[in-house]
Amino acid sequence: MATMDADLLFLDTNVLVYASVASSLRHAECLAFLQRQEDAGVGMVINRQVLREFVAVLSRPQVFTPRVPMGEIVSLVTAFRQAWTVFDETEETSDRLLRLVSEIPCGGKQIHDANIVATMLFHDVPTLATYNLADFRRFEPYIHLTTPGVSS
Numbered sequence: 001m002a003t004m005d006a007d008l009l010f011l012d013t014n015v016l017v018y019a020s021v022a023s024s025l026r027h028a029e030c031l032a033f034l035q036r037q038e039d040a041g042v043g044m045v046i047n048r049q050v051l052r053e054f055v056a057v058l059s060r061p062q063v064f065t066p067r068v069p070m071g072e073i074v075s076l077v078t079a080f081r082q083a084w085t086v087f088d089e090t091e092e093t094s095d096r097l098l099r100l101v102s103e104i105p106c107g108g109k110q111i112h113d114a115n116i117v118a119t120m121l122f123h124d125v126p127t128l129a130t131y132n133l134a135d136f137r138r139f140e141p142y143i144h145l146t147t148p149g150v151s152s
Helices: 013-020 027-039 048-058 070-083 091-103 110-122 133-139
Strands: 008-011 043-047 085-087 127-129 144-146
Touching: 008 110, 013 027, 013 048, 013 070, 027 043, 043 048, 043 110, 048 070, 048 085, 048 110, 091 110, 110 127, 110 133, 133 144
Parallel strands: 008 043, 008 127, 043 085, 127 144
Antiparallel strands: none
C-alpha cells in the first residue's frame, strides 16, 4: 500500500449531517471536531457520493430534525464545496472500487461504504471520520477510522 498523506481526513456523511443540524445531539461535538481539524491544518475531503447522501438524508425527516428545506440544503452543500476538496468519481476510482470488493467481501448498501474507501485509497487519504464504525471495520486493513467524539 502506498504511503498516505497523514494531513488529509475524509468526512463521512453522518459527520456533515450532525455538524449541520443544531438539534442533533452530536452537533456541538462535530463542530468542535471540524474546528480542531482546521486549526491543525488537516485537509478535509469528501466525494460527490457524500454530497448526494447529505442531500438525501436532510431532504427527508430524521429522528433529530424535520425535513430541512431544500434551499438550506443547497446552501450547506455549496459551503462544503467551497471549504473542502471534493473528489470526483472517475474511472480510476471505479477500478479501485472493483479491486477492493474483490479483496473484501461486501454487497448491497455496503458498496457505498466501499466506494468511499476506494476514493480514499485512490487519493491517498488515510483516515475516515465517521460515526458508523461498524460499517467500515471490514476496511481497516486499508484505512484508519476515527469518531469525532472519541479521538481526533
